[in-house]
Amino acid sequence: MSTLTDLENLETLGTEQVLDLVLSSHAQSRVCFTCSFQAEDVIVLHFLRKRMPNIPVLFLETGYHFPETYQFRDDLTREWSLNLVNVLPKQTVKEQESAFGILYRENPTQCCQLRKVDPLLESLEPFDVWFTGLRREQSPTRKNLKKAEHHRLPGGKTLLKVSLLADWTWGKVWEYTAANHLSYLPQYDQGYASIGCQPCTAIPDDPNNPRSGRWSGKKLECGIHTFSESSQ
Numbered sequence: 001m002s003t004l005t006d007l008e009n010l011e012t013l014g015t016e017q018v019l020d021l022v023l024s025s026h027a028q029s030r031v032c033f034t035c036s037f038q039a040e041d042v043i044v045l046h047f048l049r050k051r052m053p054n055i056p057v058l059f060l061e062t063g064y065h066f067p068e069t070y071q072f073r074d075d076l077t078r079e080w081s082l083n084l085v086n087v088l089p090k091q092t093v094k095e096q097e098s099a100f101g102i103l104y105r106e107n108p109t110q111c112c113q114l115r116k117v118d119p120l121l122e123s124l125e126p127f128d129v130w131f132t133g134l135r136r137e138q139s140p141t142r143k144n145l146k147k148a149e150h151h152r153l154p155g156g157k158t159l160l161k162v163s164l165l166a167d168w169t170w171g172k173v174w175e176y177t178a179a180n181h182l183s184y185l186p187q188y189d190q191g192y193a194s195i196g197c198q199p200c201t202a203i204p205d206d207p208n209n210p211r212s213g214r215w216s217g218k219k220l221e222c223g224i225h226t227f228s229e230s231s232q
């Protein structure tokens, strides 16, 4: 088996080859997965749970998700006995709205910082390897995504960030979902293509940019994948 000395080499390997190589090279490492329960995340979980049934599944519990998302999270957690970790912001929705008003309308960047980025940064601190369900095709901001890259957190710690589906197409996501009888969020059947907090998610106008339905097209990222610095 090849070793993980050159991350570029991973780009030529298949999904499960990358996964097995990362896990065998990091047998003593602390590993986590950030999950919003979108179709890609369910696929990554399908791969991970066979090898690491207890992997911490970090869900950014902003308090603003669709009711259907909470139901789906709870159903899949029960069905697959997931080690779900709800990552909470410092303030409840009520406390934040009393202090700052409706930030997702007035200042979504600050809202995402308080409810996603800051809590995620804190929750990643104990880990060495971070799996995600990101794909290059999801957005122009993700076109240079690598299957594995080192990321330095603002506090100085470096993690290996692994995006097993980096080169998957939207078509392949749905082929795999159907072939493996995986369940998926019901909002997809209504036309949603990228599903996050309810107030900031709409059915996309641009079919070539599924994340154009997020934040009314005003921004494409909440910041949880751009706060850290790629050190490759």
Ligand code: SF4
Binding pocket: 062, 064, 103, 104, 107, 108, 109, 111, 112, 113, 115, 116, 196, 197, 198, 199, 200, 222
């Ligand atoms: S996606 Fe919207 S509601 Fe969720 S944290 Fe960001 S601005 Fe707030």
